Amino acid sequence: MSRPFRAYRLAVGAFFAVKGATLLVNALTFPRLRPRPTPPGGPRVSLLVPARNEAHNLPHTLPGLVAQGAHEVLVLDDHSEDDTARIAHDLDARVIPGQSLPPGWHGKPWACQQLAAAATGDVLIFTDADVLWHPGALGAVLHALERSGADLLSVYPRQRNVTPGERLLTPLVDAVLLTFLPEPLLRFPHPSAAAANGQLMAFPRRSYERVGGHALVRAELLEDVALGSRVKAWGGRLALALGGECLGVRMYRGYAESVEGFGKSAGSVHRGSRALMAASLGWHLAAYTLPWLLPARRLPGLAALRAAGLLERTLVNLLTGRRAPADLAEGLLGPVTPLLALPVYLRAMRRRVSWKGREYDQ
Template sequence: MRRPGLLDLARAYRLTALGFFGYKAATLLVNALTYPRLSPQPLPPGRPRVSLLVPARDEAHNLPRTLPGLLAQGADEVLVLDDGSRDGTAEVAARLGARVLRGQPLPPGWHGKPWACQQLGEAASGEVLIFTDADVEWQPGALGAVLHELSRSGADFLSVYPRQHNLTPGERLLTPLVDAVLLTFLPLPLLRFAHPSAAAANGQLIALRRETYRQVGGHALVRAELLEDVAFASRVKARGGRLALALGREVLGVRMYRSYPDSLAGFGKNAGSFHGRSRALLLASAGWHVAAYTLPWLLPAQAPGVRLLRALGLAERTAVNLLTGRRTLPDLAEGLLGPVTPLLALPVYRRALRRRVAWKGREYEQ
């Protein structure tokens, strides 16, 4: 039996890459047709009591921008838990008008954010608990929109992806990939399948009914998870809970990271968990993304399929941004980063291969 020659390898590569992009394009189309997009809504009459819950560690720079919008939503209570901050987070939150809880020391076996959320969940009095990060911007009508979608979907667990606000060139390099991963890999209709692996969530905004939160034991369910949001959704689903996702569009926004190094640290913390803590899978993912997005630009343009692969790699991020409502010229121009994005992401994989990761002054085992 003869060994595959270069032409056979080239053909296999071309077909695999086209299949990869074809799957992602089909998934994006399905999501464009099925994903709920939030729009401003008044608070519904007879609504349940609502608690807005903000875990905050060293967030004094974000709260003056985000907390006033949260406080103006008309929730029954807004609780900010100061998780051992060193920058005056508690004082800023109290001055702006929130009720501030002082976080207890981190117990053995817990990670920081799940522990902060667990304390918030125990202190909250609402029938609906909405956990939201300190960097999420709530526009007028956002709470009504979240409650409307929670009711419309009939879900026990709703997670919303805020629209990304990326202002500097550095934060545009990798941060928008959060949306690309969500919208091009997981078709929303798969959430209807019973298997808990068909789950996704964004810890920037999670809304649960108190009864669901109590039944699953709260964030203790994911006490030692780095990617606690997705794990929480999966385990709620495994216990019979119904999941729903939505795009925040104009009512919810977020500025996650302020620079390229911040993006590396944030994504490096989560990438290992996203790849099942498998070093082999991390290496395969890094290599494949370079092969799919970067390699076509190193091959002769006249080679079969190369121009098509280049076009697909350029179009993907632009199409994702259109779906999420990021439609300024700089947002759309992010598609041009397609060929270099896998190279820019290599330090993320390198961080994720380490046995320990650091985040907000704490170190965790992977």
């Protein structure tokens, strides 16, 4: 066995060992929401939905949101070209026409800033139009917010993938969170120990206003993670939770849509560095794909690396509660996942990216 192969095996083995240890820590510590009744006499809650061309989602998601019994449900129609505003109005939400995008702002932060200005609740909960709210979800979120004492609670809804194309990349959102960020690390005050998910972000109003709201991240493509980091930099407390049975989401409706969505944010994840993106792609090819191209009979240890790459997504899905046979079988995609992600990296390396009909510089 050659020295280069021993070094390669050690490096990749250490990579999977660290990710496995992180996943184990999160299995023991990461909060999961459980349905709860809305507390009587609790705070006034504003449920806030930024919506741009969401006519295909709102008939499925807005009834569950309205049924939570919050003080108000506000939908900001961000210059939609479909029936977003009419559908939201017909489903008993208060519709706010979006103002024109000011210079220096990106679309979603501006939409959320307008929603916060119009809201009257003591708790502001921003939630995307594709998030499914099940009975007891609002009570669960409020309980987690109060118990954690957080200035920002962000929840990762359970992934709901319908078509085969959705399964190729979309579930990696959970894998990145649960294998790279140990939940106890959130207790450290440094802003780099942060994550957040714009699909659901809950703030006590006083905390949101004190930190400066979405104006803090007005020009960020990955505004949710940036806002989580800024909250910690301000000295606030950040908490995360898994949506469990309370909250679900169908983020993208196929492989092409996943590539477009992840390509919009991958540049920010890698701090805009094309060199870092190229290194990330190369490393994942080496860790997940290369073990299947090398001769296992002549190189001891490859079987363990192959097994680790196959098991990772399956174990993540078990932790998030995605336990149907098709969900668990997603682990078999491990060896080809870096190849499937190649278009995401190529898209993220462009100088400009597009999202929901708008273009942004990276």
